[in-house]
Amino acid sequence: xxxxxxxxxxxxxxxxxxxxxxxxxxxxxxxxxxxxxxxxxxxxxxxxxxxxxxxxxxxxxxxxxxxxxxxxxxxxxxxxxxxxxxxxxxxxxxxxxxxxxxxxxxxxxxxxxxxxxxxxxxxxxxxxxxxxxxxxxxxxxxxxxxxxxxxxxxxxxxxxxxxxxxxxxxxxxxxxxxxxxxxxxxxxxxxxxxxxxxxxxxxxxxxxxxxxxxxxxxxxxxxxxxxxxxxxxxxxxxxxxxxxxxxxxxxxxxxxxxxxxxxxxxxxxxxxxxxxxxxxxxxxxxxxxxxxxxxxxxxxxxxxxxxxxxxxxxxxxxxxxxxxxxxxxxxxxxxxxxxxxxxxxxxxxxxxxxxxxxxxxxxxxxxxxxxxxxxxxxxxxxxxxxxxxxx
Ligand SMILES: *Cc1c(COP(=O)(O)O)cnc(C)c1O
Numbered sequence: 001x002x003x004x005x006x007x008x009x010x011x012x013x014x015x016x017x018x019x020x021x022x023x024x025x026x027x028x029x030x031x032x033x034x035x036x037x038x039x040x041x042x043x044x045x046x047x048x049x050x051x052x053x054x055x056x057x058x059x060x061x062x063x064x065x066x067x068x069x070x071x072x073x074x075x076x077x078x079x080x081x082x083x084x085x086x087x088x089x090x091x092x093x094x095x096x097x098x099x100x101x102x103x104x105x106x107x108x109x110x111x112x113x114x115x116x117x118x119x120x121x122x123x124x125x126x127x128x129x130x131x132x133x134x135x136x137x138x139x140x141x142x143x144x145x146x147x148x149x150x151x152x153x154x155x156x157x158x159x160x161x162x163x164x165x166x167x168x169x170x171x172x173x174x175x176x177x178x179x180x181x182x183x184x185x186x187x188x189x190x191x192x193x194x195x196x197x198x199x200x201x202x203x204x205x206x207x208x209x210x211x212x213x214x215x216x217x218x219x220x221x222x223x224x225x226x227x228x229x230x231x232x233x234x235x236x237x238x239x240x241x242x243x244x245x246x247x248x249x250x251x252x253x254x255x256x257x258x259x260x261x262x263x264x265x266x267x268x269x270x271x272x273x274x275x276x277x278x279x280x281x282x283x284x285x286x287x288x289x290x291x292x293x294x295x296x297x298x299x300x301x302x303x304x305x306x307x308x309x310x311x312x313x314x315x316x317x318x319x320x321x322x323x324x325x326x327x328x329x330x331x332x333x334x335x336x337x338x339x340x341x342x343x344x345x346x347x348x349x350x351x352x353x354x355x356x357x358x359x360x361x362x363x364x365x366x367x368x369x370x371x372x373x374x375x376x377x378x379x380x381x382x383x384x385x386x387x388x389x390x391x
Contacts, residue, residue, distance in 0.1 A: 002325055002348060003315045008230055008271065008362045012389075017274045017360075020387045026278040026358065027298040031059070031365055033067050033388040035272035040071050043227075043264060046242035050260040053097050055225050056082045058265025058366040059273075063386045065089055068268075076263040080107045087114060097222075099184070099263065101126060101142055101159055109133040120184055120222075122161045127169055131176035138181035139173050140222055141166040143203055147196030151188025151226065152233070152311050153367075160185065163203050167210050174216060182220025182258065183207050189266055190312065191226035192235050198248045205252040221249075222261040229270025229363050232313040232347070238267065266366040273365025275303055275314075275382075279355045280333055292328050294349065296359055299332010299339040303364070303382040305371035307341040315362040320353040334377045 005014050017030050043052060053076040054068050060082065065075070069091050077083050078100040086096060093115030098108075101122040108119070112134035119134060121127045122142045130139060143166050148154035161169070170180045183204045187196035201221070208218050223245070228235035249257060277298040284292055298304055306312035316330075327346030332339035349359065372382040 002350070003232075003317055003362070005317060008315060016387050016389065020385060021274070021276045021358075021360075024276070024383075024385060026276050027296075027302065028383045028385055029273050029275050029303065029364060029369055031061065031064065031269070031273045031384055031386050033063060033272070033386055034390065036064055036067050036269055036365070037071065039268045039272070040068060040073060042238060043262070043268065046238055047246070047260070047262060049257060050223075050262045053099075053222075053261055053263045054268060055099075055263050055265030056086070057370055058225075059269040059368075060085065060370055061384055061386075062089065063384075064269060064272075065091075074261075079103075080110050083111050083114060083116065093117070097261070097263075099222075103129075105129040105133050112137065118181070121169065121173075122159060122166075124169060124172065127173055127178075128176065131173070131178050135177060136179065138179040138220075139170075140182040140184045140220055141169050141173075142184045142186070143200070143207070145185045145187050145196065145200045145203070147187045147191055147193060147199075150191060150193035150196060152190035152192070152231075152313075153306060154188040155186050163207050166207055170207070170211060170216060170218070171214060180211070180216050180218065182218050182222060184220075184222030184224060184261075186224030186263075187226045189226055190228050190231070190235075192228065192233070194236065194241055194244045196226070197223065197245045201245075201248045201252050208258075218258060220259045220261060222263065225263045225265050225267070227262075227264050227267035229266045229366060230315075231363055232315055232345075269365040271363050271365060273363070273368065275361035275364035275368060277359050277361065279353060279357050279359060281355055282328070282353070292326065293331060294328035294353070295331050295333060297333050298361070298382070299334055299341065301332065301334050301336065301339060301373040301376045302379050303368040303372045304332065304341050304361070306367050310342055310345045312367075313342075313345055313347070314364060316347045316349060317360040317362060318349050318353050318357060320350040320357045322350055322352060324351050325349060326351040334379065336376070 053074040076099040144160040325348035
């Protein structure tokens with residue numbers, strides 16, 4: 001079955017994308033800034049007690065950052081470069097959190113000198129670097145979480161430490177003259193199992209109780225990202241996430257909640273973007289082969305990195321006429337045999353689609369342009385154009 005546009009966009013949103021798409025040569029990403037704005041305002045409404053730090057890596061376009069800046073958002077940065085970009089847009093350093101646990105001592109110093117005072121950590125070496133290069137700063141410790149099987153893009157094994165180690169690090173941070181501030185976790189991106197937050201929050205409760213006995217009162221829970229965007233596999237609505245997660249927090253912390261931080265990336269920008277591509281070639285590998293290969297002018301190396309292991313299943317739409325649909329193998333344009341987006345997962349497209357026809361990839365506002373390679377096979381990085389009803 002072909003996908004239904006109305007499952008993803010309102011008629012006026014689609015019209016706006018479509019009219020703008022006609023003006024440009026493929027491939028490119030279109031981002032609707034009104035959708036980013038709406039996603040942010042919804043999130044703030046659903047989590048009135050939380051501070052939102054946008055995960056810049058998911059879409060670092062200046063236009064996106066400006067919209068969120070003007071709405072009062074804070075930002076989760078992963079490098080000095082993201083910090084410099086935000087400072088140049090007039091965001092003050094008190095609105096930034098250095099959330100990457102992997103950083104050079106020189107970069108900690110650089111960010112400290114520019115005014116950053118909130119840092120994540122998950123190891124003793126990094127913590128000692130923070131104490132030396134960013135003295136007196138607030139630190140939060142990232143813990144490991146479960147949930148990597150139910151997240152479409154897991155993040156939890158590389159980052160974080162065991163809760164017992166987090167306790168040791170937080171106690172050490174006090175000895176080192178830092179401010180032991182809180183605990184963070186990330187349950188994995190595009191997390192379909194809301195219960196993943198429940199077990200993570202329970203671990204934070206355990207850490208808080210243990211540290212309270214040591215005379216340390218933690219002030220912050222940073223619940224990371226992981227909230228979903230609409231791809232092929234359905235997820236619960238954000239309202240359900242918000243209700244459930246709020247309930248877990250109240251069960252474990254009562255009405256006296258610590259400061260709560262959310263760091264959404266995907267859920268704020270994912271559905272704001274449509275990636276527009278064109279069919280380059282359709283071919284078969286033998287005269288009796290049953291599969292047809294459809295090659296597009298976008299692939300894993302110019303925007304579709306998250307099709308890695310077919311993890312993120314983007315909805316594809318084509319205007320080519322008619323039924324029947326066919327399950328093509330879908331691949332990108334570069335000379336790398338890894339540049340195949342979907343071979344096992346089949347995304348039906350009209351059987352009569354032909355070279356030159358356009359294929360629209362929905363929900364591409366997150367983790368596309370920021371992953372695109374610079375010059376692989378000479379293909380330029382993916383361009384972005386912006387649309388908005390507000391002028
Ligand atoms: C990537 C990342 C996020 C954003 O995650 P989403 O699943 O896109 O919301 C938030 N916090 C940290 C520390 C991250 O690394």
